[in-house]
Amino acid sequence: MTLKLTNTLTRRLEPFEPLVPGQVSIYCCGVTVYDLCHLGHARSYIAWDVLRRYLIWSGYAVTFVQNYTDIDDKILNRAAEEGSSMEAVSERNIDAFVADMARLNILPPDRMPRATESLAAIRSLIGELVAKGAAYSADGDVYFAVMQHAGYGKLSGRDLGEQQDNAAGRVASEEEARKQHPFDFALWKGSKPGEPSWESPWGPGRPGWHIECSAMVREELGDTIDIHLGGADLVFPHHENEIAQSEAASGQELARYWLHNGMVNVGGQKMSKSLGNFTTIRALLDSGVSPMTLRLFTLQAHYRKPLDFTAEALEAAATGWKGLNAALGLAASGAAIATDPAGLAPELAAARQRFAAAMDDDLNTSAALAVLFELAKPLRALANRIERGDGAAAAEAATPALVAQGKLLLELAGVLGLQQERAAESPATGSGSGSGPGVASPSDAEIEAQITARQAAKAAKDFAAADAIRLALQAQGIELIDKPGGITEWLRS
RNA sequence: GGCGGCAUGGCCAAGUGGUAAGGCAGAGGAUUGCAAAUCCUUUACCCCCAGUUCGAAUCUGGGUGCCGCCUCCA
CATH class of the missing domain: 1.10.10 (Arc Repressor Mutant, subunit A)
Structure with missing residues (x-):
């Protein structure tokens, strides 16, 4: 059985075959570093971390690149609000991002390019597009000519003709006036007073958002990559534009597989900064929810489906994790034995097989977790008996069959990035579940x-x-x- | 309005033609002075209607409800 993935480009489940056998190149859209990350980001990066771990476990050599967008209006606005600089805001939030991802046990990408460090590649790509007539400069700006590019809309299933009416309803602005077509988008924005800018053949300015990804993909991984990742909210316009830019320049397909994760919802609505209904990763973790609980919570649903964030669901995940964690603890304490898959007992080999089959089916982590829970069940029971001083249980746990089961559990949990945690966590979810401030706690x-x-x-x-x-x-x-x-x-x- | 997706027990969530995984909660039992914790057992006919089929949660058509994108967004 081979891995099958839902490709947004075709809207179908397709067998995954990398361009170069045994090697996988992945580009994942990163964050705009103007603020702390919330649970929506956590869900996305956990899902892609699991994809990466699974590919590695399956024997692929994976190159994983993820960018930081560190040139953006939101960063500039934030810097203006706090009287600091774009660099200061970016640096702070990059540090926070790295720390948050580490807490969630997300493997660091192999490379993390930044827009501010990719200007040469960006300018070169824009220059190429202008030379080819795919883009035009207008009054210090450079725009991508959407109508020139056959195939625009192929990722998001849009037809430009049908979109016209909506475009007409947009607020007219100076920028809109410079465009040849309302759907043209900026590759380069001429500088405005007081904003950071870089030199270019079209005058001083800064890159648009979409172009940085195209430039970084090409610089880091080449014209065609195996997998491109991102949130479902990036399909249009970001990824559509990325495809248009890259493919207009290279004439090659940008990415062979496009994967998009579903949104995290709160009360049925998408969690987002603009709606204000977000919980930051660190606020949640600092409230006592363990990183592994959050991981389990997100992995219990399929990555493409929306996931509703509720206190109840999180508590359920916390309790579930407690049991898994107990089993992992016992497994980790077991004697070291060889973990040759060929030498597994039939039941364990079957469990491993079911796990792989689930993951092969478009990363069905929910079904894969069921295998983990079944493997964990007897181990968890023994772990609890041992904790209560049951000597017979300790002896039982030391039998080769159970030790082997424990090793398999550890291995498969590792593929999902689930790691044993020592400290017990409080089941509180952070919203005023503690005692009131007026009650003095005894010493x-x-x-x-x-x-x-x-x-x-x-x-x-x-x-x-x-x-x-x-x-x-x-x-x-x-x-x-x-x-x-x-x-x-x-x-x- | 256009494009896409979803609807499974109290909650979350797998399952895409052969009589419903898993987690949480609940119930019963064991244990406990009582609790808590723990262990064992247990709980569904799948939004509605009409079709296809020997057989459908699973396919087709219609309906209803919800969500995402179409502006920045994981």
């Missing part, structure tokens, strides 16, 4: 004293008193958990 010493008192009450079989202490602490946000052997643990909720 550790006070809690310990209460626990000692309760143990005395229990020893005296005065359960009413023992329960009263537990309830009192509970009211202060302290939860008591009795463990075997008379040990009582506690945690602040």
